[in-house]
Amino acid sequence: MFIDRIVHSAALLAVTSLPALLAGSALAAPIDTAPATGTLQIWIGGAEGDKLPAFLADFEKANPDLKVQITQIPSDQADAKLLTAIAAGTVPDVVRLFSQSQASLMATGAFAAVPEGLVKPDAFFASAYETNVKDGVAYGVPWDAYATTFQYRKDLADKAGLAAPKTWDELKTFAKAMKTQGATWGFSADVGYDIYNAQGLNEFVHQNGGSFLNADKTEWTINSEANIKALEFWGSLFTEGLASPDGPKFLDTVPWFTSGEIASKDIGPWFEQWLVQANGQDWVNAKLASALMPAGPSGSFSALGSGSLGVLKDGKNPDAAWKLVRYLTQPDVQVAWYKAFGSLPAVKAAWDDPAIAGNPLLDAERQALQTAVDIPQVPTWNQVGTYLGQQMELVARGQASAKQVLDDVQSFAESAGLGN
Amino acid sequence: MTSEGNVRGAALLYTALTLVAALMLLPFAWVFFGAFKSQAEILAAPGAWLPRSFTDFSNFIELFERRQFGTYLGNSLVVSGLTVICNVFFCSLAGYALAKIAFRGSRFVFGCVIAAMMIPYIALFVPSFFIIVQMGLLNTLTGIVLPIAVMPIGVFIMRQFALSVPNELLEAARLDGAGEFRIFFSIFLPLVGPAIATVAIITFLNSWNYFLWPLIVAQNQDTFTLPVGLAVASQGAKSTEYGLLLSGAIVVLLPVLILFVFLQRYFVRGIAATGLK
Numbered sequence: 285m286f287i288d289r290i291v292h293s294a295a296l297l298a299v300t301s302l303p304a305l306l307a308g309s310a311l312a313a314p315i316d317t318a319p320a321t322g323t324l325q326i327w328i329g330g331a332e333g334d335k336l337p338a339f340l341a342d343f344e345k346a347n348p349d350l351k352v353q354i355t356q357i358p359s360d361q362a363d364a365k366l367l368t369a370i371a372a373g374t375v376p377d378v379v380r381l382f383s384q385s386q387a388s389l390m391a392t393g394a395f396a397a398v399p400e401g402l403v404k405p406d407a408f409f410a411s412a413y414e415t416n417v418k419d420g421v422a423y424g425v426p427w428d429a430y431a432t433t434f435q436y437r438k439d440l441a442d443k444a445g446l447a448a449p450k451t452w453d454e455l456k457t458f459a460k461a462m463k464t465q466g467a468t469w470g471f472s473a474d475v476g477y478d479i480y481n482a483q484g485l486n487e488f489v490h491q492n493g494g495s496f497l498n499a500d501k502t503e504w505t506i507n508s509e510a511n512i513k514a515l516e517f518w519g520s521l522f523t524e525g526l527a528s529p530d531g532p533k534f535l536d537t538v539p540w541f542t543s544g545e546i547a548s549k550d551i552g553p554w555f556e557q558w559l560v561q562a563n564g565q566d567w568v569n570a571k572l573a574s575a576l577m578p579a580g581p582s583g584s585f586s587a588l589g590s591g592s593l594g595v596l597k598d599g600k601n602p603d604a605a606w607k608l609v610r611y612l613t614q615p616d617v618q619v620a621w622y623k624a625f626g627s628l629p630a631v632k633a634a635w636d637d638p639a640i641a642g643n644p645l646l647d648a649e650r651q652a653l654q655t656a657v658d659i660p661q662v663p664t665w666n667q668v669g670t671y672l673g674q675q676m677e678l679v680a681r682g683q684a685s686a687k688q689v690l691d692d693v694q695s696f697a698e699s700a701g702l703g704n
Numbered sequence: 705m706t707s708e709g710n711v712r713g714a715a716l717l718y719t720a721l722t723l724v725a726a727l728m729l730l731p732f733a734w735v736f737f738g739a740f741k742s743q744a745e746i747l748a749a750p751g752a753w754l755p756r757s758f759t760d761f762s763n764f765i766e767l768f769e770r771r772q773f774g775t776y777l778g779n780s781l782v783v784s785g786l787t788v789i790c791n792v793f794f795c796s797l798a799g800y801a802l803a804k805i806a807f808r809g810s811r812f813v814f815g816c817v818i819a820a821m822m823i824p825y826i827a828l829f830v831p832s833f834f835i836i837v838q839m840g841l842l843n844t845l846t847g848i849v850l851p852i853a854v855m856p857i858g859v860f861i862m863r864q865f866a867l868s869v870p871n872e873l874l875e876a877a878r879l880d881g882a883g884e885f886r887i888f889f890s891i892f893l894p895l896v897g898p899a900i901a902t903v904a905i906i907t908f909l910n911s912w913n914y915f916l917w918p919l920i921v922a923q924n925q926d927t928f929t930l931p932v933g934l935a936v937a938s939q940g941a942k943s944t945e946y947g948l949l950l951s952g953a954i955v956v957l958l959p960v961l962i963l964f965v966f967l968q969r970y971f972v973r974g975i976a977a978t979g980l981k
Contacts, residue, residue: 330939
């Protein structure tokens with residue numbers, strides 16, 4: 285949104301012009317195990333904020349002299365609010381960050397480095413942890429994580445005598461077979477032609493051994509040979525009539541999937557809940573299945589989405605903030621939060637709990653999370669990804685070649701820079 | 705013959721107008737019906753136009769009992785009420801002074817007002833926020849109202865309208881010994897009623913729908929206004945809570961609708977006079 289961008293730029297300008305904030309310290313003293321005291325301010329999205337107060341009862345019992353204040357923030361405007369607060373130094377202690385948008389917040393230098401020994405990095409899914417790391421230092425701790433999977437109409441696949449496709453070639457065979465089973469389109473990829481489209485392409489790019497950034501994240505490599513091949517494959521799904529370039533868009537996904545207009549989709553774990561709400565649990569048990577994304581020449585990769593907890597340097601109670609972060613990332617607390625709210629744990633050990641391990645629809649999810657790929661964590665991804673998403677429409681509609689589009693996006697990205 | 709043609713023409717015209725009006729009202733009808741639907745009903749495929757029950761107020765109950773909508777509604781009424789009162793009072797004072805009192809620099813001041821109208825409010829966002837923080841007004845309703853307490857557009861409207869008030873009336877009062885404030889309250893204000901209504905409506909709508917600024921100034925839910933509260937309440941764990949979103953939209957819409965029914969005349973005049981909605 286245009287307005288967001290102005291607020292962002294203005295706030296960023298104000299922030300980066302404050303040299304005090306730029307002089308980040310990498311010193312992070314360990315956090316003790318004594319009960320936290322004082323007041324702890326948390327800013328969090330509306331949905332979590334509604335459930336969190338009751339959920340934190342145990343934490344408050346263990347820290348009797350601590351007063352927890354939770355403010356619910358609309359997620360889509362959370363960045364504007366936080367950037368303004370960072371600029372003015374009126375920040376809370378803890379905020380929830382989203383992997384899709386946290387790079388520009390991180391770039392302000394307003395977040396404190398994770399204290400030594402607070403958490404074990406290898407307890408988390410690797411890419412979820414990596415999201416918060418800059419120059420070898422972590423500035424946030426993953427709280428929840430999800431990966432997209434290949435979700436399909438089990439009933440139609442059974443009728444065709446097919447299992448979930450394991451490779452790019454099998455995906456095409458599968459999609460064709462679904463059409464003979466009455467599906468209008470065998471597969472469905474994102475067609476919002478926005479930044480999420482680019483995030484979707486990122487999966488195919490990694491499946492083909494490519495990447496949007498070079499290994500040390502210093503240069504855009506959008507028009508590499510591997511990426512062009514990946515976009516060509518993605519485009520062929522549309523031009524060969526296996527997926528529609530027109531839909532479904534967002535809310536239509538449920539009705540299209542229900543009616544069999546689409547038979548499979550690359551989508552996140554929340555899809556199950558959408559379908560349960562619309563069609564009931566029985567329908568989902570009978571007709572929905574989930575598998576790893578079909579592998580390209582370099583393997584199967586999904587898109588990562590992750591929510592992390594960040595502690596602000598200018599917050600008044602960092603000690604209590606880190607103690608909360610440590611508490612929320614304990615495996616048993618992660619399981620309890622999954623049960624209370626449905627967020628999938630970022631801590632690997634939590635996935636052994638029967639509440640999660642017992643859901644067959646989450647098997648693929650768990651596997652996918654091991655290798656899920658993050659978007660490029662640079663502040664300009666917002667512009668570059670948005671532009672890339674728009675231009676992908678030309679390929680889906682056969683109006684431009686993959687090479688033409690990626691050459692164009694590469695030069696756009698080079699002029700935008702990395703924003704670091 | 706001609707009259708029959710006229711009747712037929714009129715009938716066609718009204719049919720066309722009714723159809724177009726129905727088309728324009730459809731989205732509103734959908735919002736209204738949706739307010740009584742559960743999430744499952746809204747997501748169902750194929751969806752139905754009408755909710756299963758019009759007496760199922762569970763969305764509204766959820767909003768007011770669990771989601772603090774009472775507080776948000778109260779805050780919104782205070783914010784909009786204060787905004788309207790401040791704007792009507794200060795803008796008419798400024799408009800009167802700029803149009804009817806000759807003082808050095810009056811043209812310059814008016815030029816500044818015009819210039820201020822051209823700056824998008826969003827550009828002043830961060831500086832305004834710094835000022836509010838410095839004044840200690842963070843997380844207060846005053847802090848939300850202050851930057852829009854005197855809108856340049858209000859001053860502009862009042863000044864333009866004030867020009868049409870005959871000087872003779874004001875001079876007669878002056879000859880009779882009335883002071884400037886007496887003239888302002890007893891002579892000027894009663895004559896500029898329509899302009900006041902226009903300013904009141906514009907500033908009410910502006911402050912009622914105000915989203916980004918209250919979101920940033922309010923630091924906890926006790927100072928949220930309706931649009932901010934609605935954005936928060938409609939966020940579900942896995943997807944938007946459409947039932948809550950739509951019923952909340954009805955709560956936000958209702959006061960504006962009621963106002964419109966009673967002040968329709970002034971709405972239309974205000975839009976015609978300023979080209980703004």
